[in-house]
Each structure stands twice: as C-alpha cells, then as structure tokens.
Amino acid sequence: MLESTVGAIRPLDETAMAAARELQGRLTKPAGSLGALEPLSVRLAGLAGACPPPLPDQAAVAIFAGDHGVHAQGVTPWPQEVTAQMIGNFLAGGAVVNAFARQAGASVTVVDVGVATPLSVTPPDPAARAADPAGPSALTVDVVATPADPDGPRLVAANVRAGTRDMTVTAALTRDEARAAVETGIRVADELVDGGAGILLTGDMGIGNTTPAAALVAVFAGVDAAAATGRGTGVDDETYARKVAVVRAALARHTPDPADPLGVLAAVGGLEHAALAGLILGSAARRVPVLLDGVIAVSAALAAAAFAPDAVGAMVAGHRSAEPGATAALRHLGLDPLIDLGLRLGEGTGALLALPVVTGAVRVLHEVATFDAAGVAEK
Numbered sequence: 001m002l003e004s005t006v007g008a009i010r011p012l013d014e015t016a017m018a019a020a021r022e023l024q025g026r027l028t029k030p031a032g033s034l035g036a037l038e039p040l041s042v043r044l045a046g047l048a049g050a051c052p053p054p055l056p057d058q059a060a061v062a063i064f065a066g067d068h069g070v071h072a073q074g075v076t077p078w079p080q081e082v083t084a085q086m087i088g089n090f091l092a093g094g095a096v097v098n099a100f101a102r103q104a105g106a107s108v109t110v111v112d113v114g115v116a117t118p119l120s121v122t123p124p125d126p127a128a129r130a131a132d133p134a135g136p137s138a139l140t141v142d143v144v145a146t147p148a149d150p151d152g153p154r155l156v157a158a159n160v161r162a163g164t165r166d167m168t169v170t171a172a173l174t175r176d177e178a179r180a181a182v183e184t185g186i187r188v189a190d191e192l193v194d195g196g197a198g199i200l201l202t203g204d205m206g207i208g209n210t211t212p213a214a215a216l217v218a219v220f221a222g223v224d225a226a227a228a229t230g231r232g233t234g235v236d237d238e239t240y241a242r243k244v245a246v247v248r249a250a251l252a253r254h255t256p257d258p259a260d261p262l263g264v265l266a267a268v269g270g271l272e273h274a275a276l277a278g279l280i281l282g283s284a285a286r287r288v289p290v291l292l293d294g295v296i297a298v299s300a301a302l303a304a305a306a307f308a309p310d311a312v313g314a315m316v317a318g319h320r321s322a323e324p325g326a327t328a329a330l331r332h333l334g335l336d337p338l339i340d341l342g343l344r345l346g347e348g349t350g351a352l353l354a355l356p357v358v359t360g361a362v363r364v365l366h367e368v369a370t371f372d373a374a375g376v377a378e379k
Contacts, residue, residue, distance in 0.1 A: 316335075
C-alpha cells in the first residue's frame with residue numbers, strides 16, 4: 001500500500017495553475033491585492049487539475065493518538081495516562097479541537113494508533129451500521145462510534161502497539177511497525193475522502209510527542225537538536241535542557257538517514273507521526289489538500305516529503321506553531337503559514353482556525369466577477 005500510494009503522487013497540474021493565474025488577473029480587484037490567497041488558490045487548482053478547484057465544503061479532522069517510551073526520560077511533567085484521558089474528552093466533545101470543529105462544521109475522527117492505556121469503548125449498535133453503511137463503520141480498520149452521539153466524534157481502533165519504545169535505548173519502532181502506522185494513515189485518508197471530505201486536517205494527541213517531533217525535524221530539516229526542540233507543554237528550563245539532551249542522545253545512537261524516511265520514523269518517530277505522514281501521502285495521492293496543524297504535523301510532513309517530494313503540493317500550512325521546530329520544518333518544506341497566533345496546543349486547533357482562509361481562497365475563483373462580466377473598467 002505504501003509504495004502504490006507514493007507511486008500515485010504526481011506534480012501539480014501546470015495547465016490548471018496557468019488558468020487560475022489568468023482568472024485571478026481578470027477578477028474585479030487589483031492584481032495581488034489578496035496577498036497569499038492568490039498563490040494558494042493557484043496551487044489548489046494545480047492539485048485538483050481544474051480551475052476553479054472544488055470548494056472544500058466538507059472538512060474532516062483526523063486526530064492520531066499514541067504514547068512514547070521516551071516519556072521515561074522525564075521530557076514532560078504530564079503523566080502518560082493523559083493521552084487516553086484526552087481521547088475520552090475528544091469523544092465527549094469537550095476539547096478545544098471539538099469547539100473549533102463545531103465552529104468550522106468539520107467532522108472529527110480520533111485514531112488510536114498507539115495509545116499505551118487500554119481504552120474503554122462501546123461498539124456501535126448493529127442497526128446503526130446497517131442504516132449508515134457509508135458512515136464510520138465503513139472504515140477498513142475497527143471503528144467505534146461514540147454511543148451518546150453517533151453523529152459526533154468517532155474513534156478508529158488501529159493500535160499498532162501500546163506506545164513506542166524509548167528511542168534513547170533502542171529504536172522506537174521496528175520498520176514493520178512504522179510501516180503499519182503509515183499505512184493506517186493512508187487508509188484513514190482514503191476512507192475520509194471516499195466519505196466526501198474535500199479537505200483533510202491533521203490532528204494529534206500524545207504526551208511527550210514533541211520530543212520525537214524534534215528528532216524528526218532535526219533529521220529531515222538538517223538542524224541542530226536545540227533549534228528543533230521547544231518547550232512543548234511549557235516545561236521549565238531544567239526539563240527543556242533534558243529534552244534537548246534526550247533528542248541529541250537519540251540521534252547519536254541511531255544516526256538516522258533522511259534518505260530512508262521509514263527508517264527515520266522507526267528509529268526516532270512516534271506512531272502518530274508515522275500515521276500522519278501516511279494521511280498526508282494518502283491525501284496527496286487522492287489530489288485532496290491536507291491542512292497541516294502544528295509541530296507534530298509538520299514533522300510528519302517532512303517524512304511524507306521524503307517519501308514523495310511532490311506530496312508538498314497537497315500541503316497547506318495552517319499556522320506557525322510556537323515550537324521552533326515547526327518554523328524550521330516549514331522553511332525546509334517551503335511553506336508559509338496562513339496564520340500566526342502563537343499557538344502550541346496541537347489537536348488540529350490551528351488547522352481548524354485556518355480552514356476558512358483556505359475556503360475563502362477557493363471561493364474567490366468561484367464567485368468573484370470578472371471586469372468584463374461586471375462592467376467595471378480596468379486601469
């Protein structure tokens with residue numbers, strides 16, 4: 001599946017991009033007056049192979065969750081159990097990502113790809129499966145609906161293993177485990193797009209996951225561990241220094257090769273990072289834009305770009321995370337973030353806030369009149 005997905009990713013369509021540039025030049029506004037929205041609309045036309053590109057009316061957030069063996073090195077003061085507890089909060093609709101998703105009209109799918117704490121969930125009613133064959137039960141991995149709200153957030157049970165190993169001691173994952181996580185992300189992308197999603201948004205949950213994210217950024221973007229490592233949930237100076245040392249120790253132990261993205265993910269990545277890389281690859285293969293969230297997402301995007309450089313054409317940087325590794329990753333990818341609000345929450349929150357900007361960029365090509373059509377004189 002991984003190889004066929006990578007093989008399906010193609011460059012942006014130059015003919016559609018040229019048509020979008022030409023259309024932008026005829027709309028009733030000064031050329032360039034919409035700033036970053038104009039090249040964004042052109043790129044989305046190139047991704048879709050059509051001008052104008054489809055409006056991304058149906059948006060889907062996929063939150064991949066996993067735990068990390070490196071938590072044992074004291075890189076965060078938060079207990080590992082919080083990962084599973086926050087999944088319960090997502091499914092109950094009480095997290096920030098839920099509030100923003102309701103505002104944006106986006107669906108929320110939570111994917112347990114590597115949570116260490118067993119989750120207590122109830123399978124959906126068989127009658128619901130029969131009544132809604134295109135709903136969550138159609139996924140090719142085990143799916144559990146939230147009993148209190150069948151139309152609300154959904155849980156996909158796709159646990160590859162109960163958290164990664166400690167990357168300072170041994171490889172975080174085997175190559176087979178890393179591949180399984182990547183392919184989980186691809187399957188989720190396929191099912192969400194088949195279900196009607198016109199844009200996918202990345203989300204993540206995993207206590208300690210900014211540490212492997214920093215390691216991934218250091219490898220793929222070629223920056224020092226200190227430049228890739230941030231304070232995550234707001235650690236103190238002592239914990240931050242330990243975190244940088246942990247990233248350095250893991251990189252020294254494994255010397256991962258950026259030309260081998262699966263090997264890098266296995267050595268120092270997380271299960272949610274690998275699955276997010278798969279989601280991005282799956283989205284690119286389906287020619288559907290993927291709106292990136294914070295440092296976890298962009299570290300995964302680096303891995304996706306290492307698998308398939310043309311996958312960058314499907315990526316839209318939702319926001320600039322306060323984590324320094326995010327800026328290093330975006331610079332390496334050549335992506336400019338749409339908003340910069342100092343966010344560092346994760347979950348998909350920044351991507352959701354940026355969603356109306358992406359929709360607006362496309363809507364301009366659909367709805368704004370040309371000078372000729374409106375009878376407006378040009379300069």
